[in-house]
Amino acid sequence: MHEDSRPAWYKALKEPPRLRGGFEVRLAERVKERAANNRLKGRGRKLTVKLGLLLVAAAVFAVGFWSKEEMGTQFRQWVQDAEWKGHNAVWSEGKKLIEVFPGGDYAAGSPYGCGWNLYLPFESVKNSAIRIEAHHKETGLTVTELPETLLADKAAAYDDFTRFSSPFHLPVGGHWRFDVYLDNRKIGDVVFDVPDVSWEASPLFRSGSYSMRGEQGKLGFIDPGFMKGRPNKYMWHFWGKKEELQGALRIIGLHKGSHQWIDVFQADGIAVSALNGADGSIPTSMTLPEKGYWRLAVFLGERYFGGVTVEVK
Numbered sequence: 001m002h003e004d005s006r007p008a009w010y011k012a013l014k015e016p017p018r019l020r021g022g023f024e025v026r027l028a029e030r031v032k033e034r035a036a037n038n039r040l041k042g043r044g045r046k047l048t049v050k051l052g053l054l055l056v057a058a059a060v061f062a063v064g065f066w067s068k069e070e071m072g073t074q075f076r077q078w079v080q081d082a083e084w085k086g087h088n089a090v091w092s093e094g095k096k097l098i099e100v101f102p103g104g105d106y107a108a109g110s111p112y113g114c115g116w117n118l119y120l121p122f123e124s125v126k127n128s129a130i131r132i133e134a135h136h137k138e139t140g141l142t143v144t145e146l147p148e149t150l151l152a153d154k155a156a157a158y159d160d161f162t163r164f165s166s167p168f169h170l171p172v173g174g175h176w177r178f179d180v181y182l183d184n185r186k187i188g189d190v191v192f193d194v195p196d197v198s199w200e201a202s203p204l205f206r207s208g209s210y211s212m213r214g215e216q217g218k219l220g221f222i223d224p225g226f227m228k229g230r231p232n233k234y235m236w237h238f239w240g241k242k243e244e245l246q247g248a249l250r251i252i253g254l255h256k257g258s259h260q261w262i263d264v265f266q267a268d269g270i271a272v273s274a275l276n277g278a279d280g281s282i283p284t285s286m287t288l289p290e291k292g293y294w295r296l297a298v299f300l301g302e303r304y305f306g307g308v309t310v311e312v313k
Contacts, residue, residue, distance in 0.1 A: 083191075084137050084175050090188030095119070098180055100190045102168050109197035109307060110215075114145075114168035116180075122157035128183050130154070132166055137175035139259045141252075144302040145178055170194055171297035171307045172254060199256050199293045202308045208276030212237060214308045219298060221284075226294075226312040231287040236298075237278035238270060238305070245272045245280040247301020256293040264288070264296060288312045 090098035099117040106112040116132075118125065132146040146166040155164040170176060173196025179189045204223070205216040214220025214237075221236040238245055251265040270282040288294050291312045298305045 084177065086175075086191050086193055088190050088192070090180070090190065092188070098188050098190065100178070102192065106168060106192075107195040107197055108170045108173040111167040111169035114166045116164050116166065118151075118155075118162040118164070118182075119160065120162060121160060122151070122155065122162045125162055125182070126152045126155070126157070130164060131181040131184070133179045133181070134170065135177045135179065136170075136172065137177070139172070139174075139254065139261055141171070141261055141297075143170060143304045147302050148181075169304055169306075171304055172196060172295060197309075199295070199309060201293070201311045207237065207278060210276055213310065215306055219306045220308065223310070226286075226288055226310055228291045228312050229287065229289055231285050234284050234286050236270070236282050236284055237276060238280040238300075239278055240280070242272055242279075244305075245270060245300060247303070248299075249282060250299040251284070251286070252297050252299075253288060254295045254297070255288075255290050256295075261297075262289075270300070 088100045089096055096119050098119070101115040101117075103113040103115075118130075128151055129148045130146065130151055131148040132144075134143040134145040135141075136143070145168070146164075149164075151162060151164065155162045173194045175191060175193050177189050177191045180187055202213050202215065202220075204211050204213050205220065206212070207216075207220070210222050212220035213223040217239050219236065219238050221234045223234065224232055226232070247269065249265070249267040249270055250263075252261045253264045254261050264286050265284045267282060267284075270280045272280045275281040288310075293309060293311050295307055295309050297307045
């Protein structure tokens with residue numbers, strides 16, 4: 001429809017609404033003021049909303065950052081838990097490679113013996129060297145479970161697997177991981193949660209004309225007692241074959257409830273000659289810094305030889 005042909009009321013729609021009487025100007029001004037105030041309030045609300053969103057975003061970012069750190073810690077914990085989960089076999093490419101059988105109701109403190117099955121034909125490995133290192137989760141101590149040994153000298157030969165043994169002799173209980181190396185290449189590991197021995201003082205036994213503290217027929221020392229922080233002399237005695245008593249002597253100590261070993265005494269070796277009914281001996285000076293019970297672990301060369309528990313007054 002052409003604009004000129006539209007009725008008069010249609011043109012009137014283009015005009016702003018008019019108020020009656022003397023209120024027209026005043027109301028118009030009020031409407032403008034309210035509109036201006038509403039715009040300011042609207043801007044304030046928008047600003048408040050924007051600030052709120054920024055704060056929420058910052059909080060979310062902080063929580064996200066914290067969560068990543070926490071997730072990293074949790075992931076590392078999962079990896080460690082998986083690494084130390086008990087298992088007595090190693091698998092490779094869907095086939096069993098190693099299987100381990102500790103002897104009896106094994107525990108720390110005494111050699112229980114351990115049988116190892118390496119599922120490789122003896123002819124393929126007889127000229128290889130096997131070595132096993134044991135690592136203690138709780139204290140970080142490393143013990144040579146089996147020094148490097150030629151399988152031809154140690155193993156029993158079977159058509160589809162090779163069998164050998166190790167002492168399974170550990171100074172303290174807890175989680176132990178045994179890393180197996182074939183020709184200096186790690187081929188797997190097994191983990192055992194080993195029960196601990198009693199933390200009471202080791203018993204006294206008599207050898208020759210002396211009373212000694214330790215393990216009869218294995219090791220012990222003439223014990224004048226221990227006082228906190230006070231050095232004293234202790235004559236150690238050892239029993240075993242000559243080849244078993246070779247190597248540098250190292251004595252370390254672990255305080256009950258602690259996860260930190262300390263060095264107690266070291267020497268190049270012991271005298272391998274009969275004394276007081278023993279096959280070897282050495283005089284030592286030892287000091288322990290805290291009262292309570294201590295586990296003394298004795299190493300000869302690479303091997304853990306035995307341990308004695310003492311009480312410090």
